[in-house]
Amino acid sequence: MSTLAERYASIRSQLPPHVTLVAVSKTRTVEEIRALYDLGHRDFGENYPQELKDKQPQLPSDIRWHFIGHLQTNKVKYIAPFVHLVHAVDSERLLDELEKRAAAAKRSIGVLLQLHIADEDSKHGLAKSALRSMVEGWDQQRWPKLKLNGLMGMATFTDDREQIAKEFATLADLFRSLREAQPALAGKFTELSMGMSSDMDLAIEAGSTMVRIGTSLFGER
Numbered sequence: 028m029s030t031l032a033e034r035y036a037s038i039r040s041q042l043p044p045h046v047t048l049v050a051v052s053k054t055r056t057v058e059e060i061r062a063l064y065d066l067g068h069r070d071f072g073e074n075y076p077q078e079l080k081d082k083q084p085q086l087p088s089d090i091r092w093h094f095i096g097h098l099q100t101n102k103v104k105y106i107a108p109f110v111h112l113v114h115a116v117d118s119e120r121l122l123d124e125l126e127k128r129a130a131a132a133k134r135s136i137g138v139l140l141q142l143h144i145a146d147e148d149s150k151h152g153l154a155k156s157a158l159r160s161m162v163e164g165w166d167q168q169r170w171p172k173l174k175l176n177g178l179m180g181m182a183t184f185t186d187d188r189e190q191i192a193k194e195f196a197t198l199a200d201l202f203r204s205l206r207e208a209q210p211a212l213a214g215k216f217t218e219l220s221m222g223m224s225s226d227m228d229l230a231i232e233a234g235s236t237m238v239r240i241g242t243s244l245f246g247e248r
């Protein structure tokens with residue numbers, strides 16, 4: 028049995044310096060999160076707005092909270108006062124709600140647009156053409172409190188590593204081509220969130236800048 032400190036050190040040793048580790052703490056207790064915080068970690072990711080809303084006040088205020096799940100517009104209000112980055116944005120309606128709640132909280136919020144890369148109906152995200160036009164038509168006047176920081180994707184749940192690698196490559200290619208086509212955005216459009224415990228290595232190879240790791244840090248849920 029390894030300790031949390033050992034698992035944390037092992038994962039960090041596999042990450043290039045430009046890759047941010049988001050520790051996925053959904054279903055974990057406040058004590059488990061605090062233990063990783065005490066090892067110096069500050070980026071944590073959650074999937075459920077109510078759960079995040081309940082945990083956040085019990086933990087240090089310098090944690091950067093990432094919301095990585097599918098976010099319903101009626102739940103934005105729970106997390107807008109403190110959330111750092113929302114990873115899985117896939118509609119203008121959600122952007123409008125995030126803008127409204129960020130403005131009410133007098134703060135700005137980072138967003139990543141989610142590309143649907145998986146070969147599954149169940150996964151959320153935008154089609155490539157819709158995502159491309161959302162980035163190309165990004166209206167900073169409409170969303171002054173939002174920062175378009177990049178893209179996110181989730182690969183198919185499969186053992187086929189070639190397929191996963193192909194899906195990550197699709198996302199990374201789109202990310203690079205949008206950065207090149209939109210030099211005005213490029214300074215802020217820097218994050219490519221892809222990779223979980225089972226496919227972290229493939230994601231890093233494909234150019235991930237942010238990996239979302241739960242199981243291999245905290246153990247099985």
Ligand SMILES: *Cc1c(COP(=O)(O)O)cnc(C)c1O
Nearest residue numbers: 051095223224225239240241242
């Ligand atoms: C749960 C979850 C993760 C982490 O998954 P692990 O396999 O536990 O590393 C990453 N991203 C999203 C969107 C998740 O829901």
